[in-house]
Amino acid sequence: MDDRVLADQQPSNLTPVETARAVEADGWDGQWFMDSQSLGGDPYVAMGAWAAATGRIRLATGVTNPLTRHPAVTAAAAATLQAISGGRAVLASAGAIPPSPISAMRRSGSPPSTACCASCRPC
Numbered sequence: 848m849d850d851r852v853l854a855d856q857q858p859s860n861l862t863p864v865e866t867a868r869a870v871e872a873d874g875w876d877g878q879w880f881m882d883s884q885s886l887g888g889d890p891y892v893a894m895g896a897w898a899a900a901t902g903r904i905r906l907a908t909g910v911t912n913p914l915t916r917h918p919a920v921t922a923a924a925a926a927t928l929q930a931i932s933g934g935r936a937v938l939a940s941a942g943a944i945p946p947s948p949i950s951a952m953r954r955s956g957s958p959p960s961t962a963c964c965a966s967c968r969p970c
Contacts, residue, residue, distance in 0.1 A: 879909035
């Protein structure tokens with residue numbers, strides 16, 4: 848096993864479960880799932896499907912933002928995924944540095960966040 852990781856790419860002719868099985872069969876070691884509420888589906892749902900369909904590859908968020916996904920919700924999702932995957936889940940968490948706009952907030956018409964990502968409270 849090497850350190851090859853596929854970054855959130857899925858052929859359109861395969862279902863997510865078929866893609867998961869094909870990626871694992873091809874020897875990939877992991878899959879990153881984009882977490883942007885306005886640019887794609889929910890990564891934790893997709894990661895759960897992949898976890899149930901595979902037995903070896905690591906599954907990671909790339910990345911979860913604590914300003915757009917509450918940390919308690921993230922913790923519950925990550926713990927559930929860890930149980931389903933048998934410990935293969937990786938949680939990557941970070942956020943934009945204010946006043947840099949966050950795509951999920953910008954696309955919803957909300958103003959850019961003014962919270963510091965390290966502390967999740969106003970700067």
